Amino acid sequence: MRTKKLIREEVACYRKSASRKEVESKSFEIAQRLIKLDSFKASQAIMCYMDFKNEVMTGYIIDYCFKHGKRVVLPLVDSINGIKKVVPYEVVNLENDLMPGVFGILEPRKDSARVFNVKEIDLVIVPGVAFDTGRNRIGYGAGFYDRFLEAVKPDCTKIGIAFEFQIYDDIPVEEHDIPLDFVITEERII
Template sequence: MLSETSNIKRALRAELRERRRILTTTEREEATAGFTAHLIALTSQHKARSVACYLSAPNEPNTRPFLNWAFANGVRTLLPITREDGLLDWAHGDGETETEGLFGMPEPVGELLGPIAINDVDLIIVPAAAIDGTGMRMGWGRGYFDKTLGSMQKCPPVFAVIYDDELLDSVPREVHDEPVNGVVTPTRIVTF
């Protein structure tokens, strides 16, 4: 049986998915320009030479222009690959070739690296459904990034990419949920 918190999360996720689904093409394009500029600025600010990031699905904040910039500017980029055991493998990928992963999400094609490959990055960029003012992250319910972040002994800065209206006063929290150090939105970078 699902807990009350789990049910609240499910309802909030459904609302957030719907908000993303109804964004216009113009709103998405404008947001993508903002995400890209802020992700580049964040990478430069942290002097990151290696970044873990995700390949965005159509209804997610678009990370692809940022990834293209990273590839073009020699920033080593690790991209996640979901495993059935709930962990993430990583691959460098070429920024062009991808496949459909476990849950229909895009994943890179490239040399498969194990879960510990992320330990060597300077900056981690994660997806999220919402973040609250304390940095608590609510993901999409599968726990992959919570497990990854929770298992790291020395975690570099972690930033979630969300739309402005997904930065909330509070999000429901469960014991396994992991916070982030900041968010990147189309209009700003917020550090907690």
């Protein structure tokens, strides 16, 4: 089995080589699959993330949520008592409620977005570097999302969105890793 480090390197190469047109087209297909899921339709508060460096583009999803009266929650990695954590913030306007944060990734502004109760989130769209057919994920290595997912309510739906090249048969899984409920690519729902 490949190591997490090797998988991260492989996926980074694929992502760098993907054209903007390809990323946009496949992201739209993934968004269409996602919004048709019953669990998505039933969710009122949806936590997403802002895409970065050829990740699946989340703008379609966020826009759909705004247009259909769903509450949009985005993550801010913040230091609380010296420990970095994902803190959910509700946003109502992307222009006013976001600013460039770590690595230039857009994140909620503390002065305009408001902290959102993690127990009120119905569905979380989880970023990841790679996923497997068992719905496990490899993140970026900091463990922020694994710790965050431990805090969501038990019936919160956890969904990974990824391009097909990010899907492996098996990836290394550690005890603290939390499997997802679905992984959606441009070709299938796992």
